Amino acid sequence: MTATARFGTFDAERWWRPADLAVLPAAPGGGAADDMDELLAAACSPGDLLVTRRAPAREIRESLAACGIEFDHHAVPAPPGTPIERAVDAETLTGSPEIAPYAVLPDTVALAARLGRADRLPAAETVAEVNSKTWSNALVQSLGLPGAGVVVRSAAELAAAVGTRPSVVKDPYGVSGRATLEVATPGVLRAVTRTLAAQQARVELLVQPRYDRRTDFSAHLLVAPERWELLGVQVMHNRGYRHAGSEPAPDELLAELAAAEYDETLAAVAEALAAAGYRGPAGVDAMVLADGTLVPVLEINARQSLGLLSLLLDRRVRPHGLRCHLWRFDLKVPPGKGISNLFAALRQLRYRGGAVPGVVLVGGSGLAAPGGRIYCALMARPGESAAVRAGLLDAISAAGMETR
Numbered sequence: 001m002t003a004t005a006r007f008g009t010f011d012a013e014r015w016w017r018p019a020d021l022a023v024l025p026a027a028p029g030g031g032a033a034d035d036m037d038e039l040l041a042a043a044c045s046p047g048d049l050l051v052t053r054r055a056p057a058r059e060i061r062e063s064l065a066a067c068g069i070e071f072d073h074h075a076v077p078a079p080p081g082t083p084i085e086r087a088v089d090a091e092t093l094t095g096s097p098e099i100a101p102y103a104v105l106p107d108t109v110a111l112a113a114r115l116g117r118a119d120r121l122p123a124a125e126t127v128a129e130v131n132s133k134t135w136s137n138a139l140v141q142s143l144g145l146p147g148a149g150v151v152v153r154s155a156a157e158l159a160a161a162v163g164t165r166p167s168v169v170k171d172p173y174g175v176s177g178r179a180t181l182e183v184a185t186p187g188v189l190r191a192v193t194r195t196l197a198a199q200q201a202r203v204e205l206l207v208q209p210r211y212d213r214r215t216d217f218s219a220h221l222l223v224a225p226e227r228w229e230l231l232g233v234q235v236m237h238n239r240g241y242r243h244a245g246s247e248p249a250p251d252e253l254l255a256e257l258a259a260a261e262y263d264e265t266l267a268a269v270a271e272a273l274a275a276a277g278y279r280g281p282a283g284v285d286a287m288v289l290a291d292g293t294l295v296p297v298l299e300i301n302a303r304q305s306l307g308l309l310s311l312l313l314d315r316r317v318r319p320h321g322l323r324c325h326l327w328r329f330d331l332k333v334p335p336g337k338g339i340s341n342l343f344a345a346l347r348q349l350r351y352r353g354g355a356v357p358g359v360v361l362v363g364g365s366g367l368a369a370p371g372g373r374i375y376c377a378l379m380a381r382p383g384e385s386a387a388v389r390a391g392l393l394d395a396i397s398a399a400g401m402e403t404r
Contacts, residue, residue: 005093006043007051007076008102009083010036012303015105016128017173024171024181025192032373036081039363040102041373044071049096049372051088053078057365059343066353067360067377069314082193083107090114102279103127103303126277127302132172133206136300139272145265147295149208155193158205160295164191166210170240180241208298211219212290217249218307219262219284221270230263232314235306236285237327246310247325247385256288267295279300312379314361317379320355325378325385326362332402335369342367342374345399349391351379359392371404 009015011033037052041064044050045123050071056064064070072098078087085107093099093115101108106124129135140148149170152158169192171179183189196203216238220231233254237245251258257263269284283301288294310326316326343350343361351358357380364374378388396403 003047004098005049005096006040006100011105013173020202022199022203025195029273046070063361085111122278130278130302134172149206155196168208170206187244214290215288221282225272232311245327246307248323322379332371333369339367341399345395
């Protein structure tokens with residue numbers, strides 16, 4: 001019998017989003033989300049069952065094993081762009097007393113129902129609601145926190161809310177920079193309002209000021225009906241509005257948050273999530289502005305997240321005096337090259353357990369020409385992650401690949 005079955009759909013917001021909402025102009029999304037489910041291995045313990053669309057590469061499993069991450073695996077070749085939950089045979093999970101999905105979608109609840117365990121998950125409608133930026137913005141307003149935006153429901157309201165100041169316009173179910181648009185000029189605003197008007201669909205958007213950020217961070221909670229737990233705080237690095245990396249919050253930031261009594265805000269967020277009927281992991285995105293102002297709740301992701309997975313990897317190496325820095329790299333890859341070539345180039349820099357720093361390949365099994373994405377955990381002593389990162393970049397070059 002396996003302990004916990006881990007699986008999930010990484011573009012969860014797509015399946016929570018009402019179909020009648022107008023969409024912002026945005027670059028088309030790729031199929032990278034389908035390949036990200038192997039990252040859930042970071043949460044596995046020996047005996048857990050990891051269910052993914054395809055088997056992680058041998059090099060990924062070997063790399064994870066150095067951290068003590070061992071698991072059973074089952075591949076489910078789900079059609080691209082669909083929730084993996086639709087393709088999972090319930091019998092695959094019957095030997096696992098617990099299920100830990102990346103996010104709770106309608107298809108996740110349906111799968112749990114086939115297992116007779118639907119009562120272990122919150123209702124999909126509830127999860128969709130609390131993941132909406134409209135819901136989190138209303139919570140910010142009700143708590144009287146700084147950083148509240150304006151929800152607009154027409155192109156005219158959008159134009160009025162933006163006015164002449166640089167703003168950020170967000171789809172209520174956008175994720176990782178997709179469907180987040182910076183409106184810095186009247187020309188961009190006119191283009192956006194024209195696009196919305198042409199769709200003749202329901203408009204619901206969140207308008208926030210374009211903040212002058214100093215530090216982006218996320219607090220990770222575990223919410224239960226009668227209690228909640230703060231799992232940790234991670235600093236986030238973004239490329240544009242897309243997640244690029246997560247690493248432990250420095251002591252200076254933690255002291256700053258303690259002085260601001262940030263835990264009281266997190267308690268209020270956890271209580272609101274529980275009152276709405278949600279239970280499970282949640283990430284609270286926040287920031288400190290250049291002038292020192294704390295914006296304590298920017299968005300709420302009521303699901304697992306890359307920051308949480310980075311936090312779990314950090315817990316594995318912290319006893320050895322190391323900290324985990326999880327980074328995403330987009331690579332140009334020549335024909336014939338792949339993850340095995342990078343693994344070979346990392347030979348001297350692989351993490352092999354214990355207190356010696358190194359790199360763990362967490363994701364990137366499908367790396368192939370002309371390019372793809374990898375996730376690497378840099379296990380480094382405090383203050384030395386830049387050196388490990390430099391070694392990784394050298395290895396990428398030695399493997400004949402380039403970052404982009």
